[in-house]
Amino acid sequence: MAKPELMDFYVILFSHYGPRHWWPAETPFEVIIGAILTQNTNWKNVEKAIDNLKSEGCLDIRKIVEIRKERLEEMIRSSGFYKQKAERLQNFCRFVLNEYGSLEEMFHENTDKIRKDMLDLKGIGHETADSILLYAGGLPFFVIDEYTRRIFRRIGFRVNENYEDIRKLFEKNIPKDVGIYKEYHALIVELAKEFCRKKPLCFDCPLRNICKNNSVV
DNA sequence: ACCCAGGGTCATA
């Protein structure tokens, strides 16, 4: 049996977990808000914050810019790091309005420019930028997070620590399909939540067979 | 009382 490739893991994870329906949001803008609020924070805490924004009618790019920062801080308090996140949200929204005019306009621009612009903003790192590009913009950028690194390192892939290198490794070995990109990252998170810390990855996880046959764990 | 979560920045060496 040949060494399993990245798509083999995808097939197994998908058949085990089924579609994940990521990202859980009603609009691209809501994806962006969530992507920033969920930084190093449990998603449940983010949901509360987003509910607050919705019920106050503030889930809107212009609203976020207009309201007082202190009010925004209170609405998103449950998501943690609420002061810097309020700052980051307003900063991001202000930039989009000034530079592009609207979110729709932004996503019609050259994708590499969008990514570069976002990475220049304070509070937008590689993972957040790619989450926004993929799940809000529907653009083919594979999201690499700490789960992805851990899991594929333990499976036996020689992933070095450089974000861009890992992302290109995945994008090179996976069909350039936004649907697959979205699903794959969501499946990795699902697997990680269940096995990454609690148990050895390949003991009774969905990947146990493919791992054992190749003696990689 | 700890540990951590769907990260990122900044100072230091």
Next chain:
DNA sequence: TATGACCATGGG
């Protein structure tokens, strides 16, 4: 380049 401190709430 590579660690470490820091940001902060809420659930286990």
